[in-house]
Amino acid sequence: MSTSDVNTAQRGRGRELNLQQQRVRAAYMFLVPMLIMLALVAAWPLFRSISFSFTDASANTIFNGQSDWIGFDNYIERRVRSNGEVRWRGVLVDGDWWNAVWNTVRFSIVSVALETFFGLMVALVLNMEFKGRGLVRAAILIPWAIPTVVSARMWGWMLNDQFGIINHMMLSIGLISEPIAWTASADTAMIAVLIVDVWKTTPFMALLILAGLQMIPRDMYEAARLDGINAVKVFFKVTLPLLRPAIMVAVIFRALDALRIFDLIYLLTPQSDATVTMSVLSYREIQQFGDYGEGSAMSTLLFVIITVFVLLYIKLGKVDLAGEKS
Amino acid sequence: MERTLLQNILFYFGVVVIVVIAVFPFYYAVMTSFETGTAIFKPNFLPESFDLANYESVLNQRSFVRSVFNSVLIASTTVFFALLLAVTASYALARVRFRGRGLLLMTILGVSMFPQIAVLSGLYELVNLLGLYNSPYALVLSYTIFTLPFTVWVLTTFMRELPVEIEEAAIVDGATPWIIITKVFLPLLWPALVTTGLLAFIGAWNEFLFALTFTISETQRTVPVAIALLSGASVQEIPWGPIMAASVIVTVPLIILVLIFQRKIVAGLTAGGVKG
Structure with missing residues (x-):
């Protein structure tokens, strides 16, 4: 190799390096506006909300800076009364809060489980070839496209105790003997919320799972069929394991949505203790009672719970959300 | 995969159930929106009245527009x-x-x-x-x-x-x-x-x-x-x-x-x- 060759090669490598550096610099420039925006609308408000949870901020003091730092008192506070009696107060010893936690958790588990099951069923149907498949896919997009507020109102009407069509149908086929106050009664309020949520979000689940199904090579099924393996066994031994990544991702998206649920419950079953969730309770505390301190403590706890859940899920489920490894 | 007649019937039954569940609530809302007076409180599955009064009342509210x-x-x-x-x-x-x-x-x-x-x-x-x-x-x-x-x-x-x-x-x-x-x-x-x-x-x-x-x-x-x-x-x-x-x-x-x-x-x- 002559010296000039070496020089060109080095210069070439130098230029490449330079080019890569240039690209990285451009990348940072491109990211800055987005990062500034996210810092302004996400990071800063989150920081402020968490800060409020350590103060006695109320609707009157939130803007004039007269609220005082009270440490963890919104979360838990030990008070000794003059007669020596010890009282605990704060969100962590508040029965309403734990009721909301329980509601949120059971709502999330049941709704995501039902949606995954029905979503899988619908996806399996849509993965078959049949006449009118396009039509069915269009039909299931409708519940997804309808705003939550509208579906809460629509179902509120259908589930109405006196005039609702659901009671009418169930009465006429003899499923129930008297009308049920679906949204008002404590026994059925959660069921009502679950019905509406499952109706509205199963399509999303179905579409995510369908995309996963369509990525399974057809010849896998061919091979299994030629080997004479029956359809049920193929489903459990071939389809389901290959679908696992798609389902895992779909489940976490839905679970995060379920854990923060607000509008459906706020509108369909207002004031019901049987359905109030962490988001609804925190909103009530802030907006209705003007207690920014305790309301923010609740929202901060919700944030912490969701973060821990996501980290555990990604770690234990080995979910590759960012797609960096593929 | 070949399907028998029975399987076909069951399959299409499932398809119909999915479509009906997906579409019915909105269909029912549309139907209700055309009903006024006592008609609105009578549960029905097929459209019986076509009254635009509800639309008029909503669109006449300037705040809604x-x-x-x-x-x-x-x-x-x-x-x-x-x-x-x-x-x-x-x-x-x-x-x-x-x-x-x-x-x-x-x-x-x-x-x-x-x-x-x-x-x-x-x-x-x-x-x-x-x-x-x-x-x-x-x-x-x-x-x-x-x-x-x-x-x-x-x-x-x-x-x-x-x-x-x-x-x-x-x-x-x-x-x-x-x-x-x-x-x-x-x-x-x-x-x-x-x-x-x-x-x-x-x-x-x-x-x-x-x-x-x-x-x-x-x-x-x-x-x-x-x-x-x-x-x-x-x-x-x-x-x-x-x-x-x-x-x-x-x-x-x-x-x-x-x-x-x-x-x-x-x-x-x-x-x-x-x-x-």
């Missing part, structure tokens, strides 16, 4: 700004290797799935500090918290799919990253931009919590809040007819859009969710 206008303005402005910032950011995230990229992507995804209540009091303070309370800009600003990360995330997955050869050819021709985005990638990305924009638009159009918190007067409301607060003189007198009419008015355009862009929407929804 104003709410529709507010919603259109807020959702389109939000989406426009989100896309503007997202195109360059997603190029950086999809095509350039740099340290901390994976972490940054996870952070962006995290922000888009944030519980909104966790920033509510902080955002309320910010909105007031900037003097935006009870104005559409309060919502444009606060909706950025979910539209921006969402558009960045989806566009990043779309941009990853673009062939590397095109970019290499442009680099050989001496194109800077800015030229590559605007002259080479943008023309190829139009379909992705439409899809992403539409999904973000639907998200902003449907948002309820921020809209409920950051507006107070009737004229500043968005459609979801207007529908939520449509009420009668007492709890017993919920005006179901007008509520259904309002619901139909704001939902029909969405459904038409979704049906037109069906394939693209499915692609957009699943982008980032599932990878090949």
Whole structure:
């Protein structure tokens, strides 16, 4: 190799390096506006909300800076009364809060489980070839496209105790003997919320799972069929394991949505203790009672719970959300 | 796989059940919206009356028309700004290797799935500090918290799919990253931009919590809040007819859009969710 060759090669490598550096610099420039925006609308408000949870901020003091730092008192506070009696107060010893936690958790588990099951069923149907498949896919997009507020109102009407069509149908086929106050009664309020949520979000689940199904090579099924393996066994031994990544991702998206649920419950079953969730309770505390301190403590706890859940899920489920490894 | 007649019948029965469950509630809402008086309280499965009174009463409320206008303005402005910032950011995230990229992507995804209540009091303070309370800009600003990360995330997955050869050819021709985005990638990305924009638009159009918190007067409301607060003189007198009419008015355009862009929407929804 002559010296000039070496020089060109080095210069070439130098230029490449330079080019890569240039690209990285451009990348940072491109990211800055987005990062500034996210810092302004996400990071800063989150920081402020968490800060409020350590103060006695109320609707009157939130803007004039007269609220005082009270440490963890919104979360838990030990008070000794003059007669020596010890009282605990704060969100962590508040029965309403734990009721909301329980509601949120059971709502999330049941709704995501039902949606995954029905979503899988619908996806399996849509993965078959049949006449009118396009039509069915269009039909299931409708519940997804309808705003939550509208579906809460629509179902509120259908589930109405006196005039609702659901009671009418169930009465006429003899499923129930008297009308049920679906949204008002404590026994059925959660069921009502679950019905509406499952109706509205199963399509999303179905579409995510369908995309996963369509990525399974057809010849896998061919091979299994030629080997004479029956359809049920193929489903459990071939389809389901290959679908696992798609389902895992779909489940976490839905679970995060379920854990923060607000509008459906706020509108369909207002004031019901049987359905109030962490988001609804925190909103009530802030907006209705003007207690920014305790309301923010609740929202901060919700944030912490969701973060821990996501980290555990990604770690234990080995979910590759960012797609960096593929 | 060959199916027997019985299997076929069962299969199509299942298909019909799925379609009926998916469509019936909206069908029922449309039917109710055309009923007034006592007809509304009589459960029926087939349309029996065609009365436009509910639509008249809703459209004659100036505040409702104003709410529709507010919603259109807020959702389109939000989406426009989100896309503007997202195109360059997603190029950086999809095509350039740099340290901390994976972490940054996870952070962006995290922000888009944030519980909104966790920033509510902080955002309320910010909105007031900037003097935006009870104005559409309060919502444009606060909706950025979910539209921006969402558009960045989806566009990043779309941009990853673009062939590397095109970019290499442009680099050989001496194109800077800015030229590559605007002259080479943008023309190829139009379909992705439409899809992403539409999904973000639907998200902003449907948002309820921020809209409920950051507006107070009737004229500043968005459609979801207007529908939520449509009420009668007492709890017993919920005006179901007008509520259904309002619901139909704001939902029909969405459904038409979704049906037109069906394939693209499915692609957009699943982008980032599932990878090949």
